[in-house]
Amino acid sequence: MHKKNIAELVQVLQHRDISSVELTRLVLERCTNINQKLNCFISITPEHALLQAKLADEKINQGNAGPLTGIPIAQKDIFCTDGVKTSCGSKMLDNFIAPYDATVVEKLNNAGMVMIGKTNMDEFAMGSSNETSFYGPVLNPWDMDRVPGGSSGGSAAAVAARLVPVATGTDTGGSIRQPASLCGITGLKPTYGRISRYGMIAFASSLDQGGPMTRTAEDAALIMNAIAGFDERDSTSAENPVEDYTQHLNNSIAGLKIGLPKEYFDEQLNPDIGRIIHEGVKELEKLGANVKEISLPGSKLSIPVYYVVAPAECSSNLARFDGVRFGYRCNDPEDLSDLYCRSRGEGFGREVKRRIMIGTYVLSAGYYDAYYLKAQKIRRLIRDEFRQALSKVDVIIGPTAPGPAFRINELLDDPITMYLSDIYTVSVNLAGLPAISIPAGMLGGLPVGMQVIGNYFAEPRLLNIAHRFQQVTHWHKLAPAGFD
């Protein structure tokens, strides 16, 4: 049963070959066993899951089932889940039972999905390897000496290991796409504002965006149908109408104009990754797409700009964790300052503290113009470059990450090199565009993802291209040994 994707599971549930409760029991058992190896869950929630499964069975028996009723899902532990621990991978929230549901969670619950548990992640989504989690690193099912990527590493590993057909992720600088690439799954980062941020613990509010992590583009489309749309509780939610994301999956891509930015294929890229991406693009050419070289010269500044903008917003957002209203509180504070400083100093891990301090510094008097304002200006240049490019081509294609999964501890003490692994993903967040990472090849037994970037609200087009690619390739069907 674990080999089936959402579209296949829907069939067996609706034909009553298996009940949702039976399916949930199987999934819970597999998750509990395999989690001991991979550490991809922070919480597994059997009582919650079986209750939802029972409700799903009632709906199925009444003939009221929707396209996701009874399907198991894992939620990244950044999404608030009413009555269930929501830690965000941090000691700061280790004792936090969320008092309400995030909009994404509410919508998926209403769609009849069954939440199996909450997935491990880099602390407050700050990391590219899942090693900054208070709950320890997640192991990559393809090679358990390697990282799954981050920050949505638990979600990526759980989907890759066939524990659940879908998990939610969030992407501030690549946190859906990079782990999807490193674990060999499909990860969609939608247009900024497409998915509600309500109840999604904030890291950098002008960059954060939730999205689906699945094995196939078709499954991602099914999840998008449930979670996309305007939410008045999110002040930057987009009001644009939502399309049926499954409707255009099978459209022809003949005549599609693909741009390959020369800066994405320069000497910084592992040549084998470059070869795999070019082979992937050739598959799309066989389906009728046309390719031309483009230039995005500002992309080389996306890392410096991102590491000003994201920490600045993080330092402001994480000011709420003060040891007073919720979360970790230090023992025996001497006075109010001591309460704030020690609760935060003890509750946050090293990477989170680094980013809060960088953000505090670039926003402080005397440095604001030189760092924060400067970064916001270059952010506009980067956005304008994308806009110009996307007026000439339909999509931009390149690698998702500069290499396959790296070893655990390889980069942990070297934040700069870790930051540079986000080189192909952060500019998309700065511009607010949608992008998808799909499996496009293998390198030394490890999966490699190809990134397709589209214009604002062009998710249906991205899913269409990804689906057509997956109909003529087998990379998304490969399972890591021992998990197939």
Added chain:
Amino acid sequence: MLLHKSDIDKIAWLARLAIAEHDVSNYTRDLSNILDLVEQMDQVETGEIEAMAHPLEIPARLRPDEITENNQKDHFQQVAPAVKNGHYLVPKVIE
């Protein structure tokens, strides 16, 4: 940008973060390296370019000035570290 220990002390205080004495040198090194990376931005002349705070150019949404939320104080205070009589407890501020 080379930071000194005194800079780290000041930033940590502004951010209300207690940093262990033995960790200060690590943060001094890491933050200096990050600022070096960030200063690649100086390669670009940005004089008259308008700053962009947000990717979607949409106006801020307004709504009627009506109460739409119920008071859920008791519910929310269940996750508080220390409360008494409906108030959050902190160390004494006024002698």
